[in-house]
Amino acid sequence: MAKDSASDTGLPELRVLRQDEWNTWYDTLIRGFGGVPEAAEERELWNSLTELDRSIGAWDGDVCVGTAGAFSFRVTVPGGAAVPAAGVTMVSVAATHRRRGVLTSMMRRQLDDVREWGWPLAVLTASEPEIYGRFGYGVGTFQVSAEIDTARVRLSVPPGTDDVRLRYAVAADVVDACEAVYARKVPGRPGMIARLPGWERLGLLDPESDREGGSPIQCVLAKRDGEVVGYARFRVKPEWDGNGPCGTVLVRDVQALDPAAEAALWRFLFGIDLTSTVKAWSRPADEAWQHQVSDLRRCVVRVKDALHVRLVDVGAALAARTYQAPVDVVFDVEDAFCPWNTGRWRLSGNAKGASCERTTDPADLALSVRELGAAYLGGVSLDALGAAGRVRELRRGALAEASVGFGSSVAPWLPHGF
Template sequence: MTDSPLPIRDGLPQDFAPALDLLHAAFHNNPDPDLTEIERGVYEPARSLAVVDDGRIVGHAGAYTRELTVPGAVVPAAHVTMVAVAATHRRRGLLTRLMRRQLRQVRDQGREPIAVLWASEGRIYPRFGYGLAAERLIFDIDLRELRLPADAGDARLRSGDPDELRPEMATVYERLRPGRPGWSSRDDRWWRNVLADPPARRESQTALRAVLHDGPGGVDGYALWRSRGGWDTRGPKAHVQVIEVAATEPPAYLALWRFLTTIDLSRSVGYSFGAVDEPLIQLVDEPRQLGATLADSLWVRLVDVAAALEARRYAAAVDLVIDVTDPLVPENTGRWRLTGDRERARCVPSTEPSDLACDVRDLGAVYLGGSSLRSLADAGLIRELRHGAVAEATIAFGWDRSPAGVEIF
């Protein structure tokens, strides 16, 4: 005789500390009082789920209420986070039940057509319908054999305390965000979270630093960074760790990267959130010295297929009937006729013959315009039922800028 399943209940404000302890144990981190207070500032108990055994939280899943930029639009998206199961309760189906319950809640609330997350392991979330929608380049830059072009004009840079410069950085971020697939909205709570600088976040590096670029019309770019000193028998070898670079104009982008790659006594630069089409690759004289490696970033789940496909825009005119399979959200299963272009889109149920067939996971993978639909078709994941449909859909679902996740949430 087996034990009955442990119940899942909605989150409570007092769940935050024990849920965070569960996360620390699962991710092999030590608790830190400063980080606890930072994370408490964005925690949403009403969007959390908990599994409790004998008074202790042994499973948890949460979400943040934020927007996500997608091709041609900004949409509400459940930012899934704080997902963990205690090591003592593995292999009991708790994660599956948590994810199913969360998807059902997001769907029933009807406000967010998609969910998005960063995955601790790539094998976990495809079974819940999440597709790899954005990749990133991690740069490990060797500065000794790398040069950037000279600035087009006089670079007007000024540094300061990140908190004091926050309003100007937020202005730049908001100017860019509507056109940057993969970027999430940031209200005051989230800016406080991004700029919070406790010792636990520094990892033996300096305090967080900020630099602004002043263009002809005002501030048009910023960078956040830290550094770590170092010396060997050949001299200085400090390391600069770039946290974020945002610029609305090419001269500002170039000036900021020239600054970051020419800081006195530094010999290397790291950056973990480069876009696949990062302009830096085109600017440097020796791209190999960027030491770029490819990694996954955002995973997207279409919670409401019709609403999600209507919410984004398409690089070329599209008129397709897609046969979708979704084992976890039955309302998504069926044939959907998608029509749209760069200005508008419509997705409705259809009884017409299907042009393509796929799992909802594959629609999540192509949703941000980063993954090639042709690639998924060549892998046998998307089936072409009408000759030419894959070519049409590949162009339509693409976009002119690669998606990029610029922060882990």
């Protein structure tokens, strides 16, 4: 990690976070997001998960005026590899110190550190998406939310669904079984994060302030031949109107190892007594229920950005994934914020592996590192970025070739925030 220092330009001092500073640092973060206190259990969880040596504070004298942290993640990329990535988190600047370069100085320090750690990627979720493009982050995954009118929408299910047995369970008592399901899912979808010890607590976090009038977290396990093959975590919000019960199921998480188990869980959620609506957030863009419902219009589907991706080391990042069709292309990359990436790179790869090295050969495509980040996990088409004027084709046919190769057979997805 770069040395702590005070800036010669009059910027606040940046330094690595100490444990005895955490409360002050975190209070600065909370104030930056409106100042509403968190539940004690939530605050304690983030205290335990904070990686002090990967977190920095900006200090104006003895006052903390900026925060930024990073988690040690491994993110699945196309081909199934788990690639080291900095999970950029807890970024804030005090309103008293806006427009003075504090955020830029923290992003500069952080990306220099990530490079020093030898990690090829940085990823984040953005409270305001327009902020991070100037630091080279591109929107790499999308998430779906839905408000499904289950009184009118029917769900067709695949063969084998009736063979799956569902049982209620106390979420905390079956966390190991649920984490085993999750771990088996991670290699199969780009964007998923391998959870380190301690992160299983995030799915169990249940402060009353987050329940939106619903019940404490409920959990159902899906089993086949005695094996746990899926789970759902959810709340039920009971409501009544003049016509009778009209409660809502608030879906926290659904994970399953096969289509039949997944369908069984969604069918259960659609059919809970005294409810007529299912609300789900942060779901994969290609989730199967969207093709099983009788009327998608009554599901009020909305798509928004999720994981923003930044290639810290272009060569290492592009070589770490595979490509669904052969590619042999020279990129002319622009990266003003991390100039070590600027220049021409030859990517050669297929479904078995890839290499990416500097070259003096003529470029086939010209783009910035932001576009590479957007396309990296396979959820954003290079062709679409070309149509938007953000990728320039210098060799005829190169854009289509690269676009097909960069694609993914399943939509990349970030399963939870950080």
